[in-house]
Amino acid sequence: MDKSLIAHRLSEFYMFSELQPAQIEHLTNGTRLIDVPRGNTLFNRGDRAHGFYLLLEGQIKLGVISPQGDEKVIGLIQPGQSFGEAVLFLERSFPIYAQATMDAKVLLITREAIFNILDNDVTVVRRMLAGISARNRQLVNDIESISLQNSTQRLIGYLLQISTDSPNPERVQLPANKLTIASMLNITPETLSRVMLRLHNAGLIEVNGKEIVITNVAGLRTFE
Amino acid sequence: MDKSLIAHRLSEFYMFSELQPAQIEHLTNGTRLIDVPRGNTLFNRGDRAHGFYLLLEGQIKLGVISPQGDEKVIGLIQPGQSFGEAVLFLERSFPIYAQATMDAKVLLITREAIFNILDNDVTVVRRMLAGISARNRQLVNDIESISLQNSTQRLIGYLLQISTDSPNPERVQLPANKLTIASMLNITPETLSRVMLRLHNAGLIEVNGKEIVITNVAGLRTFE
DNA sequence: TACAATTCTTGATTCGAATCAAGTTTTGAA
DNA sequence: TTCAAAACTTGATTCGAATCAAGAATTGTA
Numbered sequence: 337m338d339k340s341l342i343a344h345r346l347s348e349f350y351m352f353s354e355l356q357p358a359q360i361e362h363l364t365n366g367t368r369l370i371d372v373p374r375g376n377t378l379f380n381r382g383d384r385a386h387g388f389y390l391l392l393e394g395q396i397k398l399g400v401i402s403p404q405g406d407e408k409v410i411g412l413i414q415p416g417q418s419f420g421e422a423v424l425f426l427e428r429s430f431p432i433y434a435q436a437t438m439d440a441k442v443l444l445i446t447r448e449a450i451f452n453i454l455d456n457d458v459t460v461v462r463r464m465l466a467g468i469s470a471r472n473r474q475l476v477n478d479i480e481s482i483s484l485q486n487s488t489q490r491l492i493g494y495l496l497q498i499s500t501d502s503p504n505p506e507r508v509q510l511p512a513n514k515l516t517i518a519s520m521l522n523i524t525p526e527t528l529s530r531v532m533l534r535l536h537n538a539g540l541i542e543v544n545g546k547e548i549v550i551t552n553v554a555g556l557r558t559f560e
Numbered sequence: 561m562d563k564s565l566i567a568h569r570l571s572e573f574y575m576f577s578e579l580q581p582a583q584i585e586h587l588t589n590g591t592r593l594i595d596v597p598r599g600n601t602l603f604n605r606g607d608r609a610h611g612f613y614l615l616l617e618g619q620i621k622l623g624v625i626s627p628q629g630d631e632k633v634i635g636l637i638q639p640g641q642s643f644g645e646a647v648l649f650l651e652r653s654f655p656i657y658a659q660a661t662m663d664a665k666v667l668l669i670t671r672e673a674i675f676n677i678l679d680n681d682v683t684v685v686r687r688m689l690a691g692i693s694a695r696n697r698q699l700v701n702d703i704e705s706i707s708l709q710n711s712t713q714r715l716i717g718y719l720l721q722i723s724t725d726s727p728n729p730e731r732v733q734l735p736a737n738k739l740t741i742a743s744m745l746n747i748t749p750e751t752l753s754r755v756m757l758r759l760h761n762a763g764l765i766e767v768n769g770k771e772i773v774i775t776n777v778a779g780l781r782t783f784e
Numbered sequence: 785t786a787c788a789a790t791t792c793t794t795g796a797t798t799c800g801a802a803t804c805a806a807g808t809t810t811t812g813a814a
Numbered sequence: 815t816t817c818a819a820a821a822c823t824t825g826a827t828t829c830g831a832a833t834c835a836a837g838a839a840t841t842g843t844a
Contacts, residue, residue, distance in 0.1 A: 400700075400704045400707075400708070402704075402708035402709070404708075406708050408703070408704060408707040408708055410700060410703065421693070422692075422693035422696040422697060423693070423697075424693075425686065425689040425690040425693040426690055426693050426694060426697065428697070431697055431700050431701065431704075432700065454682075454685065454686075454689075455682050458678075458679050461678065461685050462649065462678075464689065465649040465678075465688065465689065465692065466649040466650055468646075468689065468692050468693060468696060469645070469646035469647070469648075469649040469650050469692060470650060471696060472646040472692060472695060472696050472699065473646060473647075473650065473652070473655055475696065475699035475700065475703065476624075476634060476655050476656065476699065477655065478703060479632070479634065479699065479702055479703060479706070480624045480626075480632060480655075482703070482706055482707070482746075483624075483632040483706070483746050484624070484626040484628075484630050484632055485626070486800070486801090487800080487801070513820090513821065513822090514821075514822065515820090515821065515822085522706075522707050523801075523802090524801075524802060524803080525821080525822070525823090526801090526802080526803085526822090526823080526824085527800090527801060527802075528822095529822065529823050529824075530801095530823085530824080533823085533824090545810085710830070710831090711830080711831070737790095737791065737792090738791075738792065739790095739791070739792085747831075747832090748831075748832060748833080749791080749792070749793090750792090750793080750794085750831085750832080750833085751830090751831060751832075752792095753792065753793050753794075754793085754794080754831095757793085757794090769840080785844100786843100786844090787841105787842105787843095787844090788841100788842095788843090788844100789840100789841085789842085789843100790839100790840080790841070790842090791838100791839080791840065791841080792837105792838080792839070792840080793836100793837085793838070793839085794835100794836090794837085794838095795834105795835085795836090795837105796833100796834085796835085797832100797833080797834075797835100798831105798832080798833070798834090799829105799830105799831090799832075799833085800829105800830100800831095800832090801828105801829090801830095801831105802827100802828080802829075802830090803826100803827080803828070803829085804825105804826085804827075804828090805824100805825085805826080805827100806823105806824090806825085807822105807823085807824085807825100808821100808822080808823070808824095809820100809821080809822070809823085810819100810820080810821065810822080811817105811818100811819085811820070811821080812817105812818100812819090812820095813816100813817095813818095813819100814815100814816085814817095814818100
């Protein structure tokens with residue numbers, strides 16, 4: 337992947353979409369393209385941050401692992417999304433690991449490059465603040481749903497949410513395997529399987545592998 | 561409370577500690593002092609944000625409430641700490657409510673004032689980013705502990721953490737009533753009571769109301 | 785100081801979801 | 815194309831913590 341293509345991808349990224357070509361070019365020199373084969377980790381908990389990341393292709397899973405080996409998936413990154421910003425502004429190491437769930441191409445935007453832009457461009461500052469704030473809100477939502485909803489309600493909420501983002505809201509595609517989805521929802525794979533069966537038996541959804549057809553949106557919304 | 565005192569408090573706040581007196585004065589004009597009697601709410605979920613807040617006196621509880629009326633405390637704000645920054649940078653309303661648990665004096669730093677400073681001062685930008693990032697990390701930690709630890713481990717982790725911040729690490733003071741602490745730890749008050757009894761019976765802590773003496777730090781750290 | 789309201793504790797029971805177990809299906813790599 | 819590994823499902827059982835209940839202690843205020 338050559339420089340001009342990287343520059344193009346950077347200029348498409350919302351955070352940098354207002355930058356002038358000269359700034360983009362400068363920024364491009366402060367990036368590094370990284371290939372992460374499926375299953376490999378981009379960074380581990382405890383690693384120092386050298387910048388933040390923009391995912392170009394593939395998928396990245398963010399998560400934590402307990403001393404007992406239990407895993408909790410915190411987020412799934414899709415192409416066009418960035419991650420790792422928050423760690424940059426703290427003199428701390430990553431509290432999470434990042435692992436490719438599909439062969440991934442990731443752009444590392446180095447600390448120096450982004451700090452330089454931040455010092456010179458108000459728009460990027462605003463968007464960086466907005467980006468981290470959005471992540472913040474997402475985390476608060478996650479805590480709320482883990483704390484105040486049972487497993488069925490969490491799955492329903494999740495299905496309705498991805499349905500909203502889907503081109504065809506009735507027919508949604510799970511973005512990862514069910515083990516990962518279960519971990520994001522803070523339930524075991526067994527429970528996920530059983531809850532899906534209950535929703536199916538209630539005539540609300542059809543499940544075909546990762547494809548889920550919501551046959552009764554209103555019913556799903558009010559299911560107890 | 562007069563202007564010069566407000567200016568003083570602003571200049572003590574880490575985010576603004578590098579600002580020149582003229583900037584502080586300008587900022588002071590963009591603030592509003594708000595008294596919140598114990599039990600009253602400063603803002604509710606869904607309210608529009610007019611700025612962010614710096615707590616001068618008292619204590620503020622941040623939380624969410626489910627449609628069924630169940631409450632989950634997300635954070636406890638102490639004097640000198642700010643809150644509500646993240647909402648400012650999104651065109652969204654508050655996802656949480658803020659309620660005074662003690663008579664509180666809060667400084668509202670208006671959107672216009674802070675945006676003006678952000679556009680003109682690189683230091684404040686860095687510290688704002690660091691502040692929101694720190695909140696981010698805290699939330700990730702909370703999700704991790706809710707997801708991967710049982711109620712006993714969560715309480716132990718909490719006690720060890722507040723012990724670290726305490727002037728006398730062996731003798732810590734709970735910053736709120738046990739109902740609130742329990743909600744922060746995602747357990748019921750009954751369970752909190754029982755877990756404390758277990759730790760006491762194991763010879764690890766002494767409990768006297770809100771005061772807790774850690775009689776065996778190492779034992780607490782390794783308790784199972 | 786009194787006392788009503790709130791907070792906290794302790795006991796009995798229930799319940800949602802985890803765990804353990806054993807297939808079945810799907811997947812991806814040789 | 816094959817086949818071992820991984821993912822998924824379904825059933826039986828266990829378990830941690832919630833809920834329900836009632837009394838004790840504390841607190842704030844009239």
